[in-house]
Amino acid sequence: MPLRNGVNFMNFLDHCKVLITGASSGLGMEFARQLAPRASTLVLVARRVERLEALRRDLERPGLTIHCRQTDLSDRADVAELVAWLASTGAEINFLVNNAGLGDRGRFENSDWERVRQMLDVNISALTQLTHALLPMLKAQAGAAILNVSSVASFLPIPKLAVYAATKAYVSSFSEALRAELRGTGVRVTTLCPGPVDTEFGEAASRPTSPDLVSPPEGLRVPAQKVVADALCAVEKDRARIIPGWRVALMMGVVAMLPMALLRCGLNRRAR
Numbered sequence: 483m484p485l486r487n488g489v490n491f492m493n494f495l496d497h498c499k500v501l502i503t504g505a506s507s508g509l510g511m512e513f514a515r516q517l518a519p520r521a522s523t524l525v526l527v528a529r530r531v532e533r534l535e536a537l538r539r540d541l542e543r544p545g546l547t548i549h550c551r552q553t554d555l556s557d558r559a560d561v562a563e564l565v566a567w568l569a570s571t572g573a574e575i576n577f578l579v580n581n582a583g584l585g586d587r588g589r590f591e592n593s594d595w596e597r598v599r600q601m602l603d604v605n606i607s608a609l610t611q612l613t614h615a616l617l618p619m620l621k622a623q624a625g626a627a628i629l630n631v632s633s634v635a636s637f638l639p640i641p642k643l644a645v646y647a648a649t650k651a652y653v654s655s656f657s658e659a660l661r662a663e664l665r666g667t668g669v670r671v672t673t674l675c676p677g678p679v680d681t682e683f684g685e686a687a688s689r690p691t692s693p694d695l696v697s698p699p700e701g702l703r704v705p706a707q708k709v710v711a712d713a714l715c716a717v718e719k720d721r722a723r724i725i726p727g728w729r730v731a732l733m734m735g736v737v738a739m740l741p742m743a744l745l746r747c748g749l750n751r752r753a754r
């Protein structure tokens with residue numbers, strides 16, 4: 483059995499105690515579905531608590547404890563309350579899935595500030611605050627993991643998704659640095675960078691006045707089930723980063739090799 487820092491990482495997900503943000507929809511709900519047969523505790527976090535309760539009824543089985551926590555992650559007091567509740571329950575979380583996130587499609591100059599604030603607070607602040615608050619708990623476990631959901635949007639600036647792409651650049655950069663800092667502590671960090679996935683994300687990111695953007699080619703779409711299965715496999719293998727779907731991974735490999743001057747031509751065209 484592979485031992486890292488004296489910790490056995492095989493079958494880490496069996497009996498894990500996991501907290502998933504954004505579990506009311508899309509990838510977060512799929513994480514809950516795929517982890518439910520293996521985990522011993524699921525803490526499901528989102529604002530739409532009725533959806534979390536419906537999910538709990540679906541996933542309930544003997545040996546699995548499910549908590550639903552209504553939390554607005556754009557509200558720091560709400561996040562602090564979630565952390566205090568976790569400490570009071572003695573939940574001993576050993577797997578943190580920072581998945582909740584939102585986008586905003588359109589030019590920055592026309593954006594609604596409240597929407598931008600929410601994006602910064604959910605995608606960056608809440609992820610960082612939760613990670614900071616839970617680290618002592620994670621380090622106290624015999625092996626723990628953090629999975630931060632970023633995006634392929636983190637690899638390059640994207641006009642008409644400017645703030646969203648920048649928040650995801652933060653997530654990818656923060657996660658890689660944290661992974662290096664935590665080497666030797668028994669806490670591993672994996673960054674998930676999906677390409678386009680059919681969830682409620684696109685609709686939630688649209689503005690009433692958003693121009694119709696060209697949809698990504700069908701071949702680049704990866705089903706939520708595969709994105710989540712690949713991400714969980716990457717966590718068990720202690721991989722630093724996972725880009726689900728070979729076409730998406732190949733495309734991002736090519737993008738990474740392009741000179742910035744060439745990329746700017748594409749960015750300028752997209753911004754028009």
Ligand SMILES: NC(=O)c1ccc[n+]([C@@H]2O[C@H](COP(=O)([O-])OP(=O)(O)OC[C@H]3O[C@@H](n4cnc5c(N)ncnc54)[C@H](OP(=O)(O)O)[C@@H]3O)[C@@H](O)[C@H]2O)c1
Nearest residue numbers: 504506507508509528529530555582583633679681682683
């Ligand atoms: N879908 C894609 O194409 C795609 C691609 C790359 C990366 N991603 C990333 O994947 C992650 C999951 O997105 P998804 O595709 O599953 O989108 P989704 O279906 O819209 O789900 C977003 C989740 O985030 C939660 N959330 C949003 N704002 C929140 C807030 N203020 N407080 C608490 N929870 C909040 C939502 O819950 P409530 O509304 O109930 O609060 C929901 O559960 C995001 O980080 C996204 O950036 C998605």
